[in-house]
Each structure stands twice: as structure tokens, then as C-alpha cells.
Amino acid sequence: MAEGLRERKKRQTRQYISDVATHLFIERGFDAVTVAEIAEAANVSVNTVYNYFPAKEDLFFDRSAGVADRLARWIRARGAGESAARAVLRELRGEVEAVSPRIGLMAGYDRFMRVIQDAPPLRSRLWSLQQEIHDNVVVALREETGAEEGDPLPDLMAGQICWVHQAVFVHIGREMLVGREPAEVSREVLVLLDDIEELLSEKVLDYAVRAVS
Amino acid sequence: MAEGLRERKKRQTRQYISDVATHLFIERGFDAVTVAEIAEAANVSVNTVYNYFPAKEDLFFDRSAGVADRLARWIRARGAGESAARAVLRELRGEVEAVSPRIGLMAGYDRFMRVIQDAPPLRSRLWSLQQEIHDNVVVALREETGAEEGDPLPDLMAGQICWVHQAVFVHIGREMLVGREPAEVSREVLVLLDDIEELLSEKVLDYAVRAVS
DNA sequence: TGAAATTTTGCAATGACTCCAAAGTTTCAG
DNA sequence: CTGAAACTTTGGAGTCATTGCAAAATTTCA
Numbered sequence: 001m002a003e004g005l006r007e008r009k010k011r012q013t014r015q016y017i018s019d020v021a022t023h024l025f026i027e028r029g030f031d032a033v034t035v036a037e038i039a040e041a042a043n044v045s046v047n048t049v050y051n052y053f054p055a056k057e058d059l060f061f062d063r064s065a066g067v068a069d070r071l072a073r074w075i076r077a078r079g080a081g082e083s084a085a086r087a088v089l090r091e092l093r094g095e096v097e098a099v100s101p102r103i104g105l106m107a108g109y110d111r112f113m114r115v116i117q118d119a120p121p122l123r124s125r126l127w128s129l130q131q132e133i134h135d136n137v138v139v140a141l142r143e144e145t146g147a148e149e150g151d152p153l154p155d156l157m158a159g160q161i162c163w164v165h166q167a168v169f170v171h172i173g174r175e176m177l178v179g180r181e182p183a184e185v186s187r188e189v190l191v192l193l194d195d196i197e198e199l200l201s202e203k204v205l206d207y208a209v210r211a212v213s
Numbered sequence: 214m215a216e217g218l219r220e221r222k223k224r225q226t227r228q229y230i231s232d233v234a235t236h237l238f239i240e241r242g243f244d245a246v247t248v249a250e251i252a253e254a255a256n257v258s259v260n261t262v263y264n265y266f267p268a269k270e271d272l273f274f275d276r277s278a279g280v281a282d283r284l285a286r287w288i289r290a291r292g293a294g295e296s297a298a299r300a301v302l303r304e305l306r307g308e309v310e311a312v313s314p315r316i317g318l319m320a321g322y323d324r325f326m327r328v329i330q331d332a333p334p335l336r337s338r339l340w341s342l343q344q345e346i347h348d349n350v351v352v353a354l355r356e357e358t359g360a361e362e363g364d365p366l367p368d369l370m371a372g373q374i375c376w377v378h379q380a381v382f383v384h385i386g387r388e389m390l391v392g393r394e395p396a397e398v399s400r401e402v403l404v405l406l407d408d409i410e411e412l413l414s415e416k417v418l419d420y421a422v423r424a425v426s
Numbered sequence: 427t428g429a430a431a432t433t434t435t436g437c438a439a440t441g442a443c444t445c446c447a448a449a450g451t452t453t454c455a456g
Numbered sequence: 457c458t459g460a461a462a463c464t465t466t467g468g469a470g471t472c473a474t475t476g477c478a479a480a481a482t483t484t485c486a
Contacts, residue, residue: 006452006463013464034441045466050443124337152384152405156412159380163372171365192365199369201414219432219483226433247472258435260475269473427486434481442473450465456458 014052014062017042021059026111030060030119057125060115067129071165072136075144075208084141084208085161089197092168096193099186106182113173134162145208153207160204164196227265227275230255234272239324243273243332270338273328280342284378285349288357288421297354297421298374302410305381309406312399319395326386347375358421366420373417377409 020042024033035056039046053059071088078087099106116122141147141154171192175185197205233255237246248269252259266272284301291300312319329335354360354367384405388398410418 004453009452010464035443036441046443047467048465051464054443056442120341124340127337127340128333152408155384156380156408159376160412163376167369167372171368195365196369199373199414199416201412201417203412204414217484222483223433248474249472259473260436261434263474264433267474429486430484432481432483434479436479437477438475440473440475442471444471445469447468448466451463453460453462454458455460 013044013048017044017049017052018059018062022063025060025115026108030056030115030122057121060122061125061129064129068132069136071133071161072140075137075140075161078210080210080212082210083206084137084144084157085164085200085205088161088164089193092165093190093193096168096186096189100183106176106185109182110176110179113177116173117177130162130166133165134158137161141208144210157204157207160200164200167196168193226257226261230257230262230265231272231275235276238273238328239321243269243328243335270334273335274338274342277342281345282349284346284374285353288350288353288374291423293423293425295423296419297357297370298377298413298418301374301377302406305378306403306406309381309399309402312395319389319398322395323389323392326390329386330390343375343379346378347371350374354421357423370417370420373413377413380409381406 017038021033021038024038024041035049036046038059039049042049049059053062074087074091075084078084082090116126137158138154141158145154147154168189172185172189175188176182180188230251234246234251237251237254248262249259251272252262255262262272266275287300287304288297291297295303329339350371351367354370358367360367381402385398385402388401389395393401
């Protein structure tokens with residue numbers, strides 16, 4: 001089954017609603033846009049909006065699907081002889097470096113941040129996203145290290161690793177909000193990543209090293 | 214001026230409303246209690262409730278005033294030759310040890326956690342509380358170390374220090390939710406604190422050491 | 427004791443979100 | 457091609473948090 005008309009239509013509708021909403025939010029702010037307005041602008045009923053999105057905040061974060069297990073994925077995909085933390089550091093560096101060439105990726109990121117900045121509900125959502133990331137990392141670490149049931153270590157390690165990720169993005173967000181240039185920010189973040197790595201203990205940097213096959 | 218009748222009454226009313234609300238939340242859960250019910254149970258109008266508390270969640274967290282600057286206070290009050298991180302570790306140990314004798318302090322803490330557990334809005338509030346704590350720590354560290362304007366170190370260090378605090382409380386919360394005995398949990402947390410300390414790098418443990426007078 | 431300051435309250439309104447049953451569409455077997 | 461089954465969209469009514477406003481009650485103090 002390729003994909004029925006029904007499926008395709010649903011996905012399009014969903015995408016369209018989310019796009020329209022995001023546009024409106026960026027234009028006028030999260031609070032200043034009512035769900036009713038979004039529905040009207042997207043040519044659907046309010047109920048349809050709620051059919052796709054459980055809450056208003058989800059309209060804004062729809063594009064961030066796949067973010068929740070980023071770190072866990074990176075960890076599982078780490079190379080032989082590489083630890084969980086080092087894998088995450090490497091991937092982060094890669095991602096940040098990849099921005100310089102294609103700066104376009106970050107265009108508009110500041111307006112995006114601005115919306116979040118002054119909408120408490122959106123910030124809450126970001127936090128629960130962090131929580132999800134953390135939980136996924138814990139699961140990954142448990143599986144990768146075969147830690148015992150009550151072992152608190154995977155949890156602590158996940159905390160450290162997620163902290164790295166979070167520190168980077170909070171920093172990026174802050175800089176973008178102040179209007180810094182993407183290229184400059186990306187260069188600066190590479191330095192930050194070095195600082196961060198220096199702050200991690202050997203224990204953390206060497207946790208969950210994948211056996212060299 | 215000692216304190217007018219008006220002031221006293223206000224404080225009593227506030228306290229009473231919050232108490233009534235907390236009781237109801239613990240009895241039936243956050244969602245299952247409407248602000249109107251709380252108002253009625255406290256013999257005030259709904260508007261009066263909103264006079265004192267900006268949002269429903271604040272009714273539950275009113276008692277946690279003073280929590281926001283705990284860490285910052287601990288850091289500022291650290292002893293000569295002691296670093297910020299070590300001060301926090303010491304205070305945390307002290308607090309945890311102090312629980313064993315007076316176990317009463319933690320009675321009911323599990324029901325308290327339960328309410329938070331299944332009320333997303335309450336969890337959000339906890340997160341913003343963490344954020345407040347973090348921000349206060351950053352300010353404290355900046356002042357104590359005289360770090361330069363753009364120096365990202367205080368922020369990173371604050372992240373590590375707050376992580377310690379958070380790890381401890383998340384752990385306590387989880388254990389209490391599972392119905393563990395307070396005394397047992399407290400003993401276990403002391404071990405956890407050792408694990409945590411071992412995970413911190415020297416850099417973190419030795420940041421912002423107060424000069425020996 | 428009475429006017430000024432402050433708090434409490436009632437009323438009305440907005441907006442997010444839920445429930446339900448009535449259309450409207452799409453799918454698919456016959 | 458056709459009609460019933462499955463699914464989506466919609467309208468409408470209702471709950472609840474939260475806000476704004478002006479009247480009513482209370483407290484303060486000269």
C-alpha cells in the first residue's frame with residue numbers, strides 16, 4: 001500500500017495547520033493568536049485543529065519531532081571504543097560545524113526563539129522535551145551498559161550528558177536572541193564545547209565505552 | 214509599626230486559602246479540584262483567590278517560598294577555603310542527615326509528590342523553580358568570582374551545581390513515590406551524594422573557592 | 427465619627443479544551 | 457459503478473481558568 005488519499009490528505013492538513021499557526025505566532029506572538037483564528041486561517045474548524053494537536057503549544061513544536069531521541073540515537077550509534085559522552089560531543093560539534101556552510105538553516109531561528117522566550121507555555125513544552133530526551137538517554141544507557149535494576153548511575157550519567165546538550169542550546173538560543181550572526185555564534189559554540197568537555201570528569205567521559213570489536 | 218490588623222488578616226487569609234487548596238489537591242488531585250471549589254471551601258470569592266495567587270498552581274507551591282535562592286544562599290555562606298560545589302554538597306548532606314532524627318518532616322511527602330506527578334502544570338512549575346534556582350546561582354557565582362561579562366563559566370558551573378541538587382531531589386521524589394521509608398531513603402541518598410561527588414570533575418569541585426582569610 | 431485607602435465580591439467576558447452527535451469523505455467489497 | 461463501512465470534519469453546547477471592572481464591605485486614621 002503506497003499511501004491512500006486519506007492518509008496523504010491528513011498529513012497535508014496537519015502540516016498546513018501547523019505552518020499557518022507557526023506563521024501567526026511568529027508574526028504576533030503566542031498569546032495574541034487564538035486557536036479560533038488559526039482554524040479560520042487554515043480553513044478548518046477549531047475542532048479539527050484539536051483533532052491533530054492536543055494543545056495549542058503543539059502547533060508550534062510540531063516540526064521538532066525526532067528531537068526527543070536524538071541523543072539516544074547518537075549514543076547507540078557511537079563508534080567502537082567511543083563513550084556515550086564523547087559521541088554526543090562529537091555529534092554536537094559536527095552539527096554546529098555544519099551550520100557555517102549552510103547558514104540558511106539558522107535564518108529565522110531568532111524570531112523562533114523570541115516567540116518561545118515570552119510564552120511560558122512554550123517554555124514548559126521545551127522543558128518536557130528535555131525530560132523526554134533525558135528519559136530516552138537513560139533507557140539507551142541502561143541497554144548499552146547492562147546496568148542493574150536499581151543502579152542510579154545511568155540516570156546520573158544521562159543527567160551529565162543531557163546537560164551538555166542543553167548548555168549548548170541554551171547558549172545558542174541566548175546568542176541568537178541578542179541578534180548575533182549565526183556564523184559567529186557557531187564558531188563561538190565550538191569553543192564552548194571545549195569548555196564543556198573540560199568540565200566533565202573522566203568518569204563521565206569514559207562511561208559506556210563501546211567495546212572495540 | 215508592629216503590623217496592622219489588615220496586614221495580619223491578609224497573611225492569614227492567604228495561608229488559609231493555600232492550606233485548604235493543598236488539602237483538596239492531595240485528596241482528589243490537581244485537576245479534579247476547581248478554583249471555584251477552593252474558594253467556596255475557604256469561604257472567599259473566586260476573585261479573592263486570584264487576588265493572592267496568580268494561578269492555580271501557585272496555590273500548591275506557596276509553601277516553597279525561599280527555595281528559589283537556597284543554593285545561592287549556601288554558596289554565599291560557604292566557609293573559607295570551601296568551593297561553591299563543596300558547600301552545596303555539604304549543605305545537602307546536612308539536610309539529608311537531619312531528616313533521619315525528625316522523620317516527621319517527610320511524612321506525607323509521598324502524597325505531595327503524587328499530586329505533582331500526575332499534574333503537568335505542577336511539573337512545569339517545578340521546572341521554572343529550578344530555573345530560578347539556576348539563575349540565582351549564576352548571579353551568586355558571578356559576584357563571588359568576579360567573572361567577566363561574557364564569561365560562560367559561571368553559567369556552566371551553575372549548571373553542574375544545580376544538577377547535583379536536582380539529581381538528589383528527583384531521586385528522593387522517585388523513591389518516595391514507590392513508597393520507601395523516609396529513613397531508608399535518607400540513608401540511600403547519602404550514598405547517592407557520594408556517587409554524585411565522584412562524577413564531578415576537579416574543575417567543578419574547585420570552582421569559586423573562598424579565599425582563606 | 428467620617429472620609430480615604432484597601433480588600434472583597436459579583437458580574438460579564440475571553441479563550442482553551444472536551445464531548446457528542448450530525449454531516450461529509452474515502453475506501454472497498456460486490 | 458454502487459452502497460455500506462470506516463473515518464474525518466464540523467457545529468454546538470458546556471466546563472474551567474483567568475481577567476477586568478465597578479459596586480460593596482472593611483480597615484485605617486485623622
